[in-house]
Amino acid sequence: DTAVSQTPKYLVTQMGNDKSIKCEQNLGHDTMYWYKQDSKKFLKIMFSYNNKELIINETVPNRFSPKSPDKAHLNLHINSLELGDSAVYFCASSQDAGSYNEQFFGPGTRLTVL
Amino acid sequence: QKEVEQDPGPLSVPEGAIVSLNCTYSNSAFQYFMWYRQYSRKGPELLMYTYSSGNKEDGRFTAQVDKSSKYISLFIRDSQPSDSATYLCAIYGGSQGNLIFGKGTKLSVKP
Numbered sequence: 001d002t003a004v005s006q007t008p009k010y011l012v013t014q015m016g017n018d019k020s021i022k023c024e025q026n027l028g029h030d031t032m033y034w035y036k037q038d039s040k041k042f043l044k045i046m047f048s049y050n051n052k053e054l055i056i057n058e059t060v061p062n063r064f065s066p067k068s069p070d071k072a073h074l075n076l077h078i079n080s081l082e083l084g085d086s087a088v089y090f091c092a093s094s095q096d097a098g099s100y101n102e103q104f105f106g107p108g109t110r111l112t113v114l
Numbered sequence: 115q116k117e118v119e120q121d122p123g124p125l126s127v128p129e130g131a132i133v134s135l136n137c138t139y140s141n142s143a144f145q146y147f148m149w150y151r152q153y154s155r156k157g158p159e160l161l162m163y164t165y166s167s168g169n170k171e172d173g174r175f176t177a178q179v180d181k182s183s184k185y186i187s188l189f190i191r192d193s194q195p196s197d198s199a200t201y202l203c204a205i206y207g208g209s210q211g212n213l214i215f216g217k218g219t220k221l222s223v224k225p
Contacts, residue, residue: 004157033212040122041200041220043158045212056212090157100146100165100206103213105157 023091120216137203
């Protein structure tokens, strides 16, 4: 049973294209996150949703737009892809956001922009 | 000053060695401290977490927090090749629930 799943696992695309990454969790958690891990392995929060409501929106270009159709899903849409968007994107979930709860990470989506 | 600083290594040790991984942080208000392990091409997984100061032990792993010096450590005893991974320290940053990660230390345990 996969707790947090992401699709696709690999994504290779040309500059200027628009792409989406999907995330699903079957843990019954209220809060979901998107993180970006760059080539130097630095992992940084991008967005967080609690009960389908955006609660964290770090300094991320507005080409990135998260969408949460329901509590179990958080998708990431990226417009006009740039070379610098190449990274591994991780989805995560936790019970809620009000206090510390363990965050469970998905396997990551490796995005390569050519 | 970055909120969490971690030496990226890489660190290479022989099997059976004691490994010490460290991070420093800047905000004395932080209360929850985590260590995540990330194998190559996988997502991070929580190894241990500690609340406030003190030690926490789980098998061969010991997490230590010294709030007076804003220093967190992970010790691995009798290291094994299967411990080869990147270890990320993380701090729970506030009411919005985000984790603040260090840059990770890549550990290689040679048989």
